[in-house]
Amino acid sequence: MKGAPAGLLLGHSTPHPFSLVPLTGTRASVQTLLTTLLDPLEPFFSPARARVRVPGATAVRFDQTASEIEGFCRPLWGLACLLAGGGEYRGTQWWVDGLRAGTNEEGDEYWGWPRDNDQRMVEMCPLGFALAVAPGVWEGLGEEGRRGVERWLGNSVNGKDMPNTNWLWFRVFANLGLKKNGGKFSQERLDADVEHLETFYRGDGWSNDGPEGIHQMDYYSSSFAIHFLQLLYAKLAGEDDPERAAEFKKRAQMAALDLAHYYDEEGRSIPFGRSVGYRFAMVSFWGALAYADVELPAPLTWGMVKGIVMRHLRWWQTQHDIWSPAGTLTIGYSYPNMYMAENYNSPGSPYWACLAFICLAVPETHPFWTSEEESHWGVIPQVKALKHPGHIMSNLGGHCMLLSSGQACSYPMKGTHAKYGAFAYSSAFAYSVPPGLFTLEQYALASQLGLSDDDGDYWKTRRLSDSQLVTRGDGDAATPVLLSRWSPFVDVHVTTYLVPPAPETPNWHLRAHRIEAAGREVQTADGSFAICSERAADGRPLDMYDAARGEGTFPRLMGNYDTSTPEAWAGGAEGAFAVSKGAVGIRALEGGARRAMLVNADPNSNLVEGRTTIPTLQGTVRKGETVWYVAGVFAKPARDGLERGQYLEGWERVPVVPAWLKAEMEST
Structure with a gap:
């Protein structure tokens, strides 16, 4: 040849x-x-x-x-x-x-x-x-x-x-x-x-x-x-x-x-x-x-x-x-x-x-x-729990996604918490790694919860955790859930629940954290998936969301040093989203008070897109407090046959917090 x-x-x-x-x-x-x-x-x-x-x-x-x-x-x-x-x-x-x-x-x-x-x-x-x-x-x-x-x-x-x-x-x-x-x-x-x-x-x-x-x-x-x-x-x-x-x-x-x-x-x-x-x-x-x-x-x-x-x-x-x-x-x-x-x-x-x-x-x-090429989608289960890797797989919502708990590299590795410790990994929205270790922009906490005890300069995330794959709910409502326990600080303990998408809300998965700040006050930053932050027409940063163009963010995407501006923030229940090559977002559903904003991630942090933004919920847990945070994480990739104006469809159909999770919140 x-x-x-x-x-x-x-x-x-x-x-x-x-x-x-x-x-x-x-x-x-x-x-x-x-x-x-x-x-x-x-x-x-x-x-x-x-x-x-x-x-x-x-x-x-x-x-x-x-x-x-x-x-x-x-x-x-x-x-x-x-x-x-x-x-x-x-x-x-x-x-x-x-x-x-x-x-x-x-x-x-x-x-x-x-x-x-x-x-x-x-x-x-x-x-x-x-x-x-x-x-x-x-x-x-x-x-x-x-x-x-x-x-x-x-x-x-x-x-x-x-x-x-x-x-x-x-x-x-x-x-x-x-x-x-x-x-x-x-x-x-x-x-x-x-x-x-x-x-x-x-x-x-x-x-x-x-x-x-x-x-x-x-x-x-x-x-x-x-x-x-x-x-x-x-x-x-x-x-x-x-x-x-x-x-x-x-x-x-x-x-x-x-x-x-x-x-x-x-x-x-x-x-x-x-x-x-x-x-x-x-x-x-x-x-x-x-x-x-x-x-x-x-x-x-x-x-x-x-x-x-x-x-x-x-x-x-x-x-x-x-x-x-x-x-x-x-x-x-x-x-x-x-x-x-x-x-x-x-x-x-x-x-x-x-x-x-x-x-x-x-x-x-x-x-x-x-053989002629065929698709395996529609043939394999829409959601499947994998015991050994500690994954829950989903092919709902236009992409394949895994929820993950418990894996960790056994030796020092650059970005190890991002490569193994993130909560969700998607075929459409790749994971991000930290290009630096100062402020949220450099940590680029896509699908991660970060905690800071120094007013947001340095952040700690999940790396090592004890993990269980459990079933919650009864009958047709039964679903696999990943449960992990981890301690970003010696006196701060987190229990995280990861719940896969449901057919009625295929673009959402649930993420719940019980945070016990026994020994110190911590700020929290809960990130959705990262997404391209460029306008399609000219590559400039995304503006506020425009339904006619099917593109933009809510709230406003600000620069790295002006996020204290009021228009950069929204209520946690309103959430934050970004729409470019598909749509991603995060909304607070239950628990402690949080605000929503867009993290303008440092360039080259994401594997697929050089310039990204990460819709994020932020809150504070006082020393001695135990707080529950429950969020819905939205992800809808661009694909053939889907118009830009449809990327955000489903954002208003917020998933219901299941009764079993509410019961656990009330009992602890």
């Missing part, structure tokens, strides 16, 4: 070739899409091809050589899948030559022996997979090259310490790649790692990304690593380990019925957790189902699975700002953004997105390719 010539330079109005590929649902069209990712890398290979220095001179927690190894290895996920499916790529030899040079101890571009917990171990996974599924890579190395790969990929890693996380899968695939080609490997190490990874399993198809005591079930538990690699293992090691392969497929069947709730009709996934800068890797689980020959559980069909994958890739084709001027992927989500990045995101890291191309390894005769 021939790709575009090297030397791509994107200008002001030059679309990336990725956006121009007609994704018709055929395997050939997806093959072409992959080449638009691989081609721009050509100028950034080192002379011997062992390293790729992806544009973006940003430091990362590991060494520069490892960063450039990432740039070399991660695109192999896509290339290996292309080759495994019988495809061709004009630059395949670049990677063969580079692998030989990188593992040559005497060469100028030698990668260096991995140390304990070395980033090089991560990149062994796509290398091992490529060796396992594309025999031409191993054969093309030559005898001396094969010996170098054996030493570097096998001997050097099997005796090293690794993080007690999904990383263990990477060593499994290093050994598996060598095993498939008759190279020197350790079956003992391979078996021990797989056996230990089994201790991460929690039930109902779900694995945790780590041992007991850690509650982290983000995309690493599904598409980025664990489920994805379990399915690849089932395909590649099934003959030697049939019982475990069957078990991994069974788990995938169970998980598929849950994971379907994370993808909406527009093709978007719900951004949640860390590493979302891997972008379309979020959808790789679905292609892996087909690759591993999993029998789909009812009511899912291959047309639905294909639809999830194709719509997702097409949505990313509309995100024109994800590219550098050279045509390479950037660190960020819908635009370059270092605020949301993890300390392990080098310029080459985003190419983990190439996991999405596992579907290219699936034969054209498979029903994944032969």
